Amino acid sequence: MKQRKYLMYVTMGGMVAAYLFVATCNGEKMQQETQQTSAGANLATLSEADQRLIQQSRSIFGALPASAEVETNPLNATKVELGKMLFHDARLSKSSFISCNSCHNLASYGVDNLPTSVGHNWQLGNRNAPTVLNAAFHMAQFWDGRAADVEEQAKMPILNEVEMALPHEEVGTGKIASIPEYQKLFAIAFPGEEIPLTYDNIGKAIAAFERTLITPSRFDRYLEGDADALTPQEKRGLEAFLTANCQTCHMTPLFGGHIYQKFGVMKDYWELTGSKAIDRGRADVTKNENESYVFKVPSLRNITRTYPYFHDGSIWDLKQAVAIMNELQFGKKLGDQEIDDIVVFLGSLTGDIPESARLLPILPPSSGTTGLPDFQ
Structure with missing residues (x-):
């Protein structure tokens, strides 16, 4: 041969297994460690x-x-919930028709079950959409590893002309900033930041939600x-x-x-x-x-x-x-x-999708300056 x-x-x-952001994290972690120790001891049986x-x-x-939490993007409940909303919000696309969930459908285990995904104006991508479940643990993102982590990956499809097709970052931040409820949530999710609603923080919020999909x-x-x-x-x-x-x-x-x-x-x-x-x-x-x-x-x-x-x-x-x-x-x-x-x-x-991820978020309404869907 x-x-x-x-x-x-x-x-x-x-x-990195740091800790769960929920209030009961310490107790749950101790319980898990106790169960693992007990399980190890019981192998002899x-x-x-x-x-x-x-x-x-x-x-x-x-x-x-x-846990998939990292120091560069600490989790809090508001950030995770905000990320879930943005994950499902099609207004991050040019057509206001495609969201992250369109290709990474949580109802079908984080994929769309298509050979390649349907994007803006019915264009087809050139690679199969990998599942978003457990993706935060991967060494890199995409089939070719061109994104270092889920924070970087979350920002890329939004600007890809075949996928969500926004022309530049400012359009994305502008659409989200035009919605008062999002302004409030970003301020809570990113405390202490002078300008909390940025394109990088849109990616961090989406990634924060994805880091809970274990x-x-x-x-x-x-x-x-x-x-x-x-x-x-x-x-x-x-x-x-x-x-x-x-x-x-x-x-x-x-x-x-x-x-x-x-x-x-x-x-x-x-x-x-x-x-x-x-x-x-x-x-x-x-x-x-x-x-x-x-x-x-x-x-x-x-x-x-x-x-x-x-x-x-x-x-x-x-x-x-x-x-x-x-x-x-x-x-x-x-x-x-x-x-x-x-x-x-x-x-x-085949595992269990977290219950919180299976509950659809209620998205805030657009304002008069959010803009209309663009199918061109």
Whole structure:
């Protein structure tokens, strides 16, 4: 088989578990630590197979942090609620028709379930919209990593002519500033700032909300020592996942999101995905030919709900996606039973969206100076 060079970039960082902004955070954290300690102590009561599998999984994946807060964007309840409002507010688009939630629909696990998203004037983007759930833990944002964090990422689609299409930052801040209720909320969310309503703070508010979108699942209960959290087939699927070396790229608590990797190590990816367009990935950002077809490894959390798959949404069936990945990255073909078991296991990574995020915000009305929708 022809040898191919590929790159793996390990850039861990930013996965900070600080504390929950809600008033009960200290008590909840202590309770969680007590439960984890108790779970660890109780491993001795489990079967040898469960003990081995849990300990191996803990060493590879680790516990999902309870908080994604960072020092550069401290959370408070008003900022998070303001961010949720802006996340749903289509007035941040030229047409006043497209919001962050249009492409990252929380009702469908933070995606739109389209190969590529529909933007301004029905234009189509060139990449699949990744889920916003748990995205704050990623080492970088977008498939090509062109944004360092969710604070930077939140500002970019608003000004992208294919997506929300505002012509410049001042239009966005002007529309939001024209709404008196938003003026008041920004003053509370960003106390002590001389001018709290800025474009950067619009991004920080949206990011603050996104930093609360953490989805623990049954797999996390299994890691804590609840052997009944996974079914026998899910445990078999976890074993198959590890035996197939899927964790080579899909490790850490997110099962991904922490490294860049070439998509198609053993053969060109489009040979198996049938992709209509050839995407050079990070090479278009870095201008480094050695990074051609390199993308950020996606997280596998909630993967059963975030179809279609890959950077271009070219594959709709998760079993097919698993088979393609093993052949592209390792040059091996998995058996049907292995694929079935892995896919069943991946279902255990489907978590619960925070209840507060599932409640739609009531948006304030426009004023006479907010402006009208522009479909040009």
